[in-house]
Amino acid sequence: MIILAAVTAVLLLVSFIFNAAKTISALRIALRMFLNLLPQMIPVLFFIAFILALLPPETIEKYMGQDSGITGFLVAGAAGSIALIPGFVAYPMAGVLVKNGVSYPVISVFITTLMMVGILTLPIERKFFGWKVSITRNILSFAAAIAIGTAMALLWRFL
């Protein structure tokens, strides 16, 4: 957090010295993105907060924790394939989930399917690629997410 703040401050200063106008437009972009995100994020974060209050930590640990195995992957994969959450909301949400006992490999499956597999956006994808290509791509991507999660689970402890 402190490192991030320092890096941002230095870059901002350097940018300002080189080109003040560009820097101001960068700040304007930042403010606009922040204001656009905030209203979307509040309901999602509250929803997660509510779910977390509802579920005892042991339940989360059991189904999505370190030793949840394939169950955790399938739950996370299914959720990620269906959900339509923008990345800007998904990462903060993932951060909260990790703090509450969801394991990193399970989160990686959720994030990967969220980004690569889109069941609800399949009708859009098909308009560009056709059904056959789109469905193949989605199935391969789902398998890829499980593979990435498995590799994560194997490597995580050693690094």
Place this chain on the structure above:
Amino acid sequence: MKSYFKKNKYEIIITFLMGIFVLFSHIYDYKIGIDSARNFSDSIIEMISFLPLIFILIGLFDVWIPRGVIEKHLGENSGMMSIVWMVLLAMLQAGPLYGAFPVAYMLWKKGTSVRNIFIYIGAFTTMKLPMLSFEIGFLGLKFSLLRTILSMPVFIIIAVIMQKKFGKSFSMNDGKNN
């Protein structure tokens, strides 16, 4: 300001209802409601202190990175370098997956191979720089590095499979009709 409220009216209504729910939870001592409120305020405080920093970085990135340089190389189709250009192009994008499809269509019209189109899609989904900065911020550098390194060979394999399976018959539409 008025249009901002109008655009986000559903979110604002939901936020308002949330507030009422929390208020009543406190009055009637409803434990789940009180816990939700505490969980929520923990995470929202973190978000609000953290997000502006990341957005400033993304803003700076947006005004300083020359996308044109990369776009010039898009015609190139063979060898390792074309993969590097595809990945670089994808890393500079932002937005949801379906935002990548029109770009993929443009690439296809320019003569990009099937393999490279899917490398673009793969890199777009897993390696966008603005997203990576978010990922590092919320999940840590270790997670982000590991996931990215593991994802890269995986989406290249997917692209190769797509090329093998659909290479000859592959065609794209502009997404507007049918």
